[in-house]
Every structure is written in structure tokens, then in C-alpha cells.
Amino acid sequence: MKFQRPLYLLFSSLPPSHSSHPFISLSLSLSLRLCVFMAPSFESPQQPEGEIASDNNTHDEVLQKSRVTVVGSGNWGSVAAKLIASNTLKLTSFHDEVRMWVFEETLPSGEKLSEVINRANENVKYLPGIKLGKNVVADPDLENAVRDASMLVFVTPHQFMEGICKRLVGKIREDAKAISLIKGMEVKMEGPCMISTLISEQLGINCCVLMGANIANEIAVEKFSEATVGYRQDREIAEKWVRLFCTPYFIVSAVQDVEGVELCGTLKNVVAIAAGFVDGLEMGNNTKAAIMRIGLREMKAFSKLLFSSVKDSTFFESCGVADLITTCLGGRNRKCAEAFAKYGGKRSFRRA
Numbered sequence: 001m002k003f004q005r006p007l008y009l010l011f012s013s014l015p016p017s018h019s020s021h022p023f024i025s026l027s028l029s030l031s032l033r034l035c036v037f038m039a040p041s042f043e044s045p046q047q048p049e050g051e052i053a054s055d056n057n058t059h060d061e062v063l064q065k066s067r068v069t070v071v072g073s074g075n076w077g078s079v080a081a082k083l084i085a086s087n088t089l090k091l092t093s094f095h096d097e098v099r100m101w102v103f104e105e106t107l108p109s110g111e112k113l114s115e116v117i118n119r120a121n122e123n124v125k126y127l128p129g130i131k132l133g134k135n136v137v138a139d140p141d142l143e144n145a146v147r148d149a150s151m152l153v154f155v156t157p158h159q160f161m162e163g164i165c166k167r168l169v170g171k172i173r174e175d176a177k178a179i180s181l182i183k184g185m186e187v188k189m190e191g192p193c194m195i196s197t198l199i200s201e202q203l204g205i206n207c208c209v210l211m212g213a214n215i216a217n218e219i220a221v222e223k224f225s226e227a228t229v230g231y232r233q234d235r236e237i238a239e240k241w242v243r244l245f246c247t248p249y250f251i252v253s254a255v256q257d258v259e260g261v262e263l264c265g266t267l268k269n270v271v272a273i274a275a276g277f278v279d280g281l282e283m284g285n286n287t288k289a290a291i292m293r294i295g296l297r298e299m300k301a302f303s304k305l306l307f308s309s310v311k312d313s314t315f316f317e318s319c320g321v322a323d324l325i326t327t328c329l330g331g332r333n334r335k336c337a338e339a340f341a342k343y344g345g346k347r348s349f350r351r352a
């Protein structure tokens with residue numbers, strides 16, 4: 001019964017022009033009826049629908065509000081800050097303000113990016129045209145941005161994380177909890193290192209992951225999508241992350257398989273590059289579907305080779321097959337590979 005609620009939400013979030021289509025309105029009415037019928041057995045997490053009603057916080061949590069800092073402010077980082085900021089305003093267990101660490105840049109106008117974000121409430125470089133929420137505060141000082149935070153959301157390109165972690169040692173709260181939205185891994189001489197492991201080991205804190213079919217620009221305009229939180233042992237922490245991220249258009253569920261979720265988010269990028277080559281060489285949809293099917297099978301085999309604990313079921317969550325599909329259809333990795341193949345490999349990925 002896990003699917004009816006998201007299905008209902010998907011259709012109920014459609015604009016009137018879509019929901020008036022005969023097929024969609026039939027599906028909508030069936031979903032609504034199923035929804036009402038099945039309501040008590042929904043497995044999907046609580047939605048933040050009202051001021052306090054949606055916040056399953058305990059008395060202690062209310063007394064100790066969690067402060068959230070987003071480390072990263074690119075395309076997905078900015079959207080994550082927007083999502084979180086809409087929830088911290090509603091949920092009493094979180095401070096309203098969301099700090100967002102900005103890797104400072106000078107814009108062509110000569111202004112500093114962080115100053116423009118705070119003035120315009122918009123990341124004009126990485127997410128133009130979208131208001132982040134007045135409670136998002138951009139901060140170019142990494143140490144200051146994380147100082148009082150008890151919940152740290154890491155969302156930078158993976159290659160910067162080792163340096164960021166080194167700078168954060170001894171600078172964060174001892175009881176801080178982390179989540180990584182980063183799709184990638186460090187490949188060292190000793191072997192691959194997951195980013196959540198890097199964070200946990202270098203900073204000595206618990207680190208969950210959030211991955212899924214999440215093209216940032218779509219979520220920015222509140223189009224429906226799902227995501228998966230992967231956690232190691234502590235279900236309560238995972239549920240807190242779910243509450244922080246969940247909105248009616250962004251449905252999050254938690255699975256106890258941190259490596260499986262993170263490997264899905266990482267390895268699907270390799271398959272998306274292959275899918276881009278197929279597009280660039282105009283090999284057709286059947287070939288692309290084959291790449292995706294075989295790619296998914298290889299993702300699973302590779303993941304299990306690295307971590308025998310990885311669960312088969314994880315590949316059927318949003319972080320698995322759904323992210324693979326969306327990235328092979330609309331992701332930036334696919335786009336770069338398509339352009340590269342189109343120009344016979346004579347264009348670098350950077351120029352593509």
C-alpha cells in the first residue's frame with residue numbers, strides 16, 4: 001500500500017489543465033478513492049501539512065530546537081535549502097533560520113554572490129528565478145556557518161568534500177548529525193571511499209544519505225518527486241531527516257542501507273554517461289533502454305561486491321531505478337556525454 005499516497009499527491013498537485021484530461025481525472029478519482037479506503041495502512045512518512053500537527057516532536061525536542069546548516073549552495077544545494085527552509089518555518093523542533101554556506105564568488109557585476117543571495121533571496125548564479133525563503137541566510141564563512149548547527153546537510157560536488165571536512169575538524173558541535181546529498185565517491189589508492197564514510201570518519205559524527213530521482217531544477221518549481229534516505233542503525237535520526245525534507249511535492253522514505261542508497265546515487269552517473277553516448281551516436285531508444293537495464297544490473301553487482309550488506313530492494317527505491325531513469329533522460333551527465341559523442345570526441349566534457 002506504499003504507492004497510493006504518493007500517487008494521490010502526484011495527481012492532486014497537477015494544475016487544473018492537466019487534471020481535467022479524461023484519463024488523468026479517472027486516475028485521480030480512483031487514487032483518491034483508494035487513498036481514503038487505504039489511509040490507515042499507508043507506509044509513507046508523515047507530511048508536514050500543518051503548523052504543529054505534522055511535527056512528531058517530543059517535549060525535549062521542542063526545548064532543544066535543531067539548527068540546520070546546508071554546506072553547499074550550487075543548483076541542488078540551493079533547492080535543498082529552499083525545501084528545508086519551508087519546513088523549518090512549520091516544524092517546531094527546528095529553528096526557523098537555515099544557514100547556507102556559500103563558496104564565495106565574485107559575479108560579473110563585481111558583487112559577492114553571498115551578498116546578492118541575502119539581498120535578493122535568490123541564488124542568481126546557480127538557481128536563478130527561484131526565491132529561497134527569507135529564512136535562508138547565506139554565509140561565506142564556513143566555520144561561522146556550522147558553528148551552532150546540530151544538523152549538517154552536505155551538498156557540494158564530491159571532490160571538495162575532503163578539504164571541507166579537514167577545515168571542519170574541531171569546529172562543529174559534538175552532537176551534530178550529518179546527511180550527504182552528494183552523488184559521487186572518492187577513489188583512493190586503498191580503494192573507493194563513500195562520501196558519508198569520509199564525513200563520519202573525519203568528523204566523528206553520524207552521517208545518513210539522501211538520494212533519489214531529483215533533478216534540482218524540477219524540484220525548485222515544486223514538481224512532484226520522491227527521494228530515499230539511507231541510514232545505518234539509528235531509525236530515529238533518519239525519521240528526523242525525513243521530517244526535515246518531506247513536503248507534499250517531495251516525498252521521502254527511509255531505508256536501512258546507507259551504502260546501497262549512496263552507491264545507487266553514485267553509480268547511476270556512469271550509466272547516464274553511457275546513455276548520453278547512445279543519444280549522441282543516435283543509436284535509438286531500444287539501445288538506451290538496454291543500457292539502462294544492463295546498467296542497473298551492473299550497479300547492483302558492483303555495489304554488492306563493495307558491500308555485501310547492500311539490499312536488492314534498495315534498487316527499487318527512488319534512489320535506484322527512478323534516479324537511473326531520470327538521469328539517463330534529463331541529467332547533466334547524460335547531456336555532456338551526448339555532446340561529446342556528437343562531436344566525435346573532439347570536444348572536451350568541459351566545452352560540451
Ligand SMILES: NC(=O)C1=CN([C@@H]2O[C@H](COP(=O)(O)OP(=O)(O)OC[C@H]3O[C@@H](n4cnc5c(N)ncnc54)[C@H](O)[C@@H]3O)[C@@H](O)[C@H]2O)C=CC1
Binds near residue numbers: 075104155
Ligand atoms: N543538480 C542536481 O540536479 C543534483 C545534484 N546532486 C548532487 O549534488 C552535489 C552538488 O551539486 P550541485 O548543488 O548541483 O552543484 P553545482 O554543480 O550546481 O555547483 C557547483 C558548486 O560547487 C561550488 N564550488 C566551486 N568550487 C568550489 C571549491 N573549491 N570548494 C567548494 N565548493 C566549490 C560552487 O560554488 C557551486 O556551489 C553533487 O554531488 C551532485 O551530484 C544530486 C541531485 C541532483
Ligand SMILES: O=C(CO)COP(=O)(O)O
Binds near residue numbers: 331332334
Ligand atoms: O542526480 C541527479 C538527478 O537525480 C542529477 O544528475 P546530473 O548531475 O547528471 O544532472
